[in-house]
Amino acid sequence: MIARPELRSFQPPVRTLMGPGPSDVPPRVLAALARPTVGHLDPAFVGMMDELKELLRYTFQTRNELTFPVSAPGSVGMETCVVNLVSPGDTVVVCINGVFGQRLAENVRRAGGVPVIVEDPWGEPVDPAKVEDTFKAHPEASLLAFVHAETSTGALSDAAALAAIARRFGALTLMDCVTSLGGVPVLLDEWGIDAAYSGSQKCLSCTPGLSPVSFSEAAVARIRARKTPCQSWFQDLSLVLGYWSGAKRTYHHTAPVNPLYGLHESLLMLAEEGLEAAWQRHRDNHLRLRAGLEALGLRFVVREDARLPQLNTVWVPDGVDEAAARTRLLKEYGLEIGAGLGVFAGKVWRIGLMGHSSRPANIALCLAALKDVLG
C-alpha cells in the first residue's frame, strides 16, 4: 500500500481565533516551537524546565514547589488533580454551573469518590451560601472542587470565598483555572487553593496540549498519605516528580520538547507584560467589545459582576441561524467564534478575547463582521 501521491504538506488557513480557545498564538511563540529539538534529559532542556516551573509559579502566584505542566491537555490536568487527591470512598463537594463542573463530578465518580453536587443555573457563578450549607450537611467531605471560569457560560466564581469555606470545614480546595489563568487574577497562595490546573491554549496563548498544574504542601501531604495507589500510572504524581524535580532527573515519559519551548516563550511574554497589565488589558478590551456588541443589539448571558472579560457570551438574536452565521464569519472573514455547549447549544455565541487574541484589531474585525452577518 502506498500513500496517495497527491498529498502535500498541510498549510492551515490563517484565522483570527475569537472562540473559547485556542486563542491566537503570537509569532514569537510559533518561532520558539520551531527551534531544534534536543533530548528531553539534555542539561540545557532540564535548565529550561526549571525556568518553566519558575514562570508558572509567577503566573499562578504561588510558592508551591510542585508546579509544572502536565504533558497533555487541560482535561488531563483535571484528571491528574482528581486521581491524586481523591481516594475510593472520599466525599467531594463538586460545584456544577456548566459543562466543566459536570466533568469534574464525573472524574470524581470514576476515581471512586462520592461527589456531593452543589448546582447553580448555567450563566450564574457558584453560590458560596449553597457550598457552606453542603459542607454543614456533609462534614466528612475532604475536598471542594469548582471551576473558577466556566467556559461553557462565561461566568466567574468567587474563588477566595469558596476556598475559605472549604478551609473552615477542614477540606482541601481544587480549582479549575483553564480559562481564568492569565486573563483575570488567579492568586493560589493568597486564596489558599490546594490544587489547580490550567491549559496552555487560552489566556496563555500557547498551542493546545499542555496543562500547568500546582499543588500546595497540604495537597502533597494528602497524596503521600494515600492508602491505595493512584489508579493512573501516567498521572501518579509520586512517579512524575522524579522527572520534574530534584537534582537528578529520571526518565518518566518523553516530554513534548518543542511544545514546552512554546509554553516557556508564552509565559515569558506574560511576565514581560506583567500579570496586572495583562488582567487590565483583558478588562479594557472586554469593555470595548461589550460596547460594540450592545450597539448591535446583542445581550450578555452573564450578569455584569460575574462576567469573564476573556469570554463574552451573548444570546443569539431571535430569527438568526446561529450555525450559518458562524460559517459566514469563518468563510468570509477568517474569524472563529464559539458556539454554545450543552444546554446553551444553538442559543448563545461565545466570543473569546483570550491572551494574544485580546487586542483592538480583533475587536474591530469581529464587530464589523458581525454587523455584516446580522444584516
Ligand code: PLP
Ligand atoms: N476546563 C475548562 C474550564 C475548559 O474550558 C476546558 C477546555 O475548554 C477544559 C477544562 C479542558 O481542557 P482541554 O480542552 O485542553 O482538554
